[in-house]
Amino acid sequence: MSSVSAQDGSIENQNPRITWKDCSVLLDINDGDRLVFARLSDGSTVKIGNKKCSLRPLIGCPFGSLFQVETGPKGAYLSRVVAISEDDKHEEKGDAPLKDEAKDNRNIVDSNCAQNLSGEDIDEMKRQGATGEQIIEALIANSSTFEKKTSFSQEKYKLRKQKKYAPKVLLRRPFARSICEAYFKKHPDRIGFLRVDVLSLLLSLANVSTSSDIVVLDMVGGILTGAVAERLGGTGSVCNTYFGATPCSMDIVRMFNFNDKICRSILRSPLSDICSAWSNNSEQPKNQKNALDSECKLDGGKVSPHTGVDTTHDSLHVPEVEMIQEEACSISIVNEESLESSADGVPGPVPISMDESDAFPTIKACKSIKFGKKATPETINLWKANGFSSLVIAAPELDPWSAVQELLPVLSYSAPFAIYHQYLQPLASCMHNLQVAKMAVGLQITEPWLREYQVLPSRTHPHMQMSSFGGYILSGIKVCSGESQNNTN
Amino acid sequence: MKPHLQIEEEEEEEAIRGRLGSVKYIGDDGWVVNFVNFTTDFNSKPTFDKPCSIYVLQQYLTVILCINFRANRFGVFKHSDWIGKPFGSKVLSNKGGFVYLLAPTPELWTLVLSHRTQILYIADISFVVMYLEIVPGCVVLESGTGSGSLTTSLARAVAPCGHVYTFDFHEQRAAAAKFSIPDLPQPWLTMPSAAKMLKQDAVLCSFSPCIEQVQRSCETLKKDFTDIRTFEVLLRTYEVKEGSLDCGNINKGDSPQSLPCKRKQSSSRSSNGTNKSSATTVMAKPCSEAKGHTGYLTFARLKCLY
Numbered sequence: 001m002s003s004v005s006a007q008d009g010s011i012e013n014q015n016p017r018i019t020w021k022d023c024s025v026l027l028d029i030n031d032g033d034r035l036v037f038a039r040l041s042d043g044s045t046v047k048i049g050n051k052k053c054s055l056r057p058l059i060g061c062p063f064g065s066l067f068q069v070e071t072g073p074k075g076a077y078l079s080r081v082v083a084i085s086e087d088d089k090h091e092e093k094g095d096a097p098l099k100d101e102a103k104d105n106r107n108i109v110d111s112n113c114a115q116n117l118s119g120e121d122i123d124e125m126k127r128q129g130a131t132g133e134q135i136i137e138a139l140i141a142n143s144s145t146f147e148k149k150t151s152f153s154q155e156k157y158k159l160r161k162q163k164k165y166a167p168k169v170l171l172r173r174p175f176a177r178s179i180c181e182a183y184f185k186k187h188p189d190r191i192g193f194l195r196v197d198v199l200s201l202l203l204s205l206a207n208v209s210t211s212s213d214i215v216v217l218d219m220v221g222g223i224l225t226g227a228v229a230e231r232l233g234g235t236g237s238v239c240n241t242y243f244g245a246t247p248c249s250m251d252i253v254r255m256f257n258f259n260d261k262i263c264r265s266i267l268r269s270p271l272s273d274i275c276s277a278w279s280n281n282s283e284q285p286k287n288q289k290n291a292l293d294s295e296c297k298l299d300g301g302k303v304s305p306h307t308g309v310d311t312t313h314d315s316l317h318v319p320e321v322e323m324i325q326e327e328a329c330s331i332s333i334v335n336e337e338s339l340e341s342s343a344d345g346v347p348g349p350v351p352i353s354m355d356e357s358d359a360f361p362t363i364k365a366c367k368s369i370k371f372g373k374k375a376t377p378e379t380i381n382l383w384k385a386n387g388f389s390s391l392v393i394a395a396p397e398l399d400p401w402s403a404v405q406e407l408l409p410v411l412s413y414s415a416p417f418a419i420y421h422q423y424l425q426p427l428a429s430c431m432h433n434l435q436v437a438k439m440a441v442g443l444q445i446t447e448p449w450l451r452e453y454q455v456l457p458s459r460t461h462p463h464m465q466m467s468s469f470g471g472y473i474l475s476g477i478k479v480c481s482g483e484s485q486n487n488t489n
Numbered sequence: 490m491k492p493h494l495q496i497e498e499e500e501e502e503e504a505i506r507g508r509l510g511s512v513k514y515i516g517d518d519g520w521v522v523n524f525v526n527f528t529t530d531f532n533s534k535p536t537f538d539k540p541c542s543i544y545v546l547q548q549y550l551t552v553i554l555c556i557n558f559r560a561n562r563f564g565v566f567k568h569s570d571w572i573g574k575p576f577g578s579k580v581l582s583n584k585g586g587f588v589y590l591l592a593p594t595p596e597l598w599t600l601v602l603s604h605r606t607q608i609l610y611i612a613d614i615s616f617v618v619m620y621l622e623i624v625p626g627c628v629v630l631e632s633g634t635g636s637g638s639l640t641t642s643l644a645r646a647v648a649p650c651g652h653v654y655t656f657d658f659h660e661q662r663a664a665a666a667k668f669s670i671p672d673l674p675q676p677w678l679t680m681p682s683a684a685k686m687l688k689q690d691a692v693l694c695s696f697s698p699c700i701e702q703v704q705r706s707c708e709t710l711k712k713d714f715t716d717i718r719t720f721e722v723l724l725r726t727y728e729v730k731e732g733s734l735d736c737g738n739i740n741k742g743d744s745p746q747s748l749p750c751k752r753k754q755s756s757s758r759s760s761n762g763t764n765k766s767s768a769t770t771v772m773a774k775p776c777s778e779a780k781g782h783t784g785y786l787t788f789a790r791l792k793c794l795y
Contacts (some may be wrong), residue, residue, distance in 0.1 A: 017690060064690025064793045082794060173690075175622040197612065197722055200619030204611060207594040209627055210648040233625030235649060413577025414592040428729045428773035435729075441589055442597075443729040445773065448612055453719040453785065456709045460700060462721075472727070479577045479589050 001049045015369040016257070018062050020172065024257050025058065026178050029169040030163040035182040037174065037255050041232060048167050051076035058171055067169040070131060078169060095230030102168025116142040140167075152459075174255045176227035183223065183252070184467075190218035191252070193422060195470035197450045199227055202392050205418035205475040211236040212389035215274075216409060217403055219395040220420075222250025224264060227391065229253070229371075234261030239375060239383065240268045241397070243409070252370055263371035269380060271406055277380045278410055394420040400474065401430040411478045427474040440476035447472050519564040595641035610783050612722040613696065614642045619693045620788050623647060630686065631655035631678050676702060677709040684713035689793045706787055714789035721785055726776045733769045 019040055027036040042054040048069050055077050067078040139161055140146050145370045172178050180196040208231045216238055218224040242248050247268055382468055388411050393403055400419050421427050427445055434440045448470050452463045576592040596611055623646040634655045643653045676695045695706050704717055710717050
């Protein structure tokens, strides 16, 4: 009972709560300062500050474990931090502020000479093998103002120094939630500014549930397709459809640790194929195949289709190996660190090249992930037999009403749908048209609002900065409108 | 007695005003059918020519959307007439009222629950399921079933091979759960035992309407949990209507082209001729009333100790 596992992890039926070789991970460096997607292997590395650390120690560790950068004879390495003593620390942290309210900053002058340790001193300590903790202790001992600070700002000071001298790396599971949060924080444009609460609402409103066949119009990099597939867990199917001849990118699906079963449940089909299947009863879809088919030839052994086909989305026109690398370096934001290091005189040359480019040498060897195969005419006919169970659209560039007109007919009756858009007006028009045509009931436009709180003793308040907008969702349920029964007066 | 649906006069009035009410289902066992307003606003004359509402027959978990209020009486729906109809069909009553037969979903279920207990609303529910990373196969422990509004969504997320253990005011010791969601008056009391039952790196969520509860929960959570974060999720709903706005005297003649109003995008497909030559605009505005607060969601991750 205890070990019912979510998604049997890797291809080899690994414990999904422990990392394995070649698994995809999300590295949260210094409490969200940097977020890096990486694939674990013997040779992969991550750059923290100006140090390159091997990711090898992370293999076989449980997700959720914390690592700290230590410096050893062979340079920096990641060592696991086991959080036992944290209890007491937190105790202090929590209770302290009330005691020393008498302190304030009236005597603290920002003269930049409060610290008696020089950069050279710190370098020397490092050479002698001092740990990050020891350096922080020394900094505190040599700070003339530390004692005058309130314990709250002492805590902040320590945290700041810890981030610099003893950076921590949290090993996180790449799930829809963490992936969406990471992108929203660092590159919201790549996922169409889809906030995690909005994504979750889309999945609920579209009733994404086991064994459903769900048609998605995902022009948000694949986060939607991935999230839907994650919920289906390999049952049912996700049909990633697209207008025209060019499939939309779904590179983000690669960040998930999907097993074969889930990967197989993710299919692609151009809208024209689906529509023609619905309008014809014969084998028509076969003849309708367009030139693209040859481009994205997909048999079991071949490379996955997404490698070469994407031209719609920025520059993701790269094989998957490099894609991961690109993500890895592009999603991480380093400016804070580099700023700090120049100011405080941390030694060491600044590397010129993006060292992530050689960070994943073994990825090429790893098994190519086969998701997003083109749906066969047989599959399309199966879909047609029952109709799709729901529809989710996240296509920032597309007019919702045009999309709905094409896609609503392929849904079964009583199927829910949810459409995300950044702008209200297109959704309002779409909703109005649906109402007028009596194609759907339960129509509603909603705008989710998400606010995070700082909860601390006597210091609880909403975060000072928040996302003020997450987009709009139009949702509804398709009903039979064909027979146009009149409404009995 | 044939099962049929009947609405009581005063409750119908209330229904039309768009408030929460309840409708009696006169069936073999006199089951109660819950009713809830489902339009954005009844008073704003929605463009859809009739307001709509939802019915749930708890016994059969059949959800019906009812649309005809014009006759001020739904009439009688014969249950037997519904059997064998596909979901999504429109069925008529003896008085010409009609309802749509809809397949039940956790969302519809949440909409029609009686709100006697503190319930979680769809935005909270969705966020909880997403944040807890609940996928098929997960084992979830829910403490404080209440009306079950969250439970149905949890069950949907763990299906087909997971499990949701849910209970109300009873300490559950046996289950080793992956996630835990206390929704109790004193959630902090459950947290130490939750910590014992959860797998490491498992996520806990606590739903509390009051900030004092949150404060206390967070204090307690610090012992065994990390990444403690508190959120508030709300929804704003919009009403949409089509209308023409007076553009003043600027326009010469009747040419609609000269009107600076935005034209309705396209309704060429729509069968009826609501879209005449006049320049109308589809406009949207937030509904004037909304749920201002549901509760605070506190999430925490169990520390990894080995």
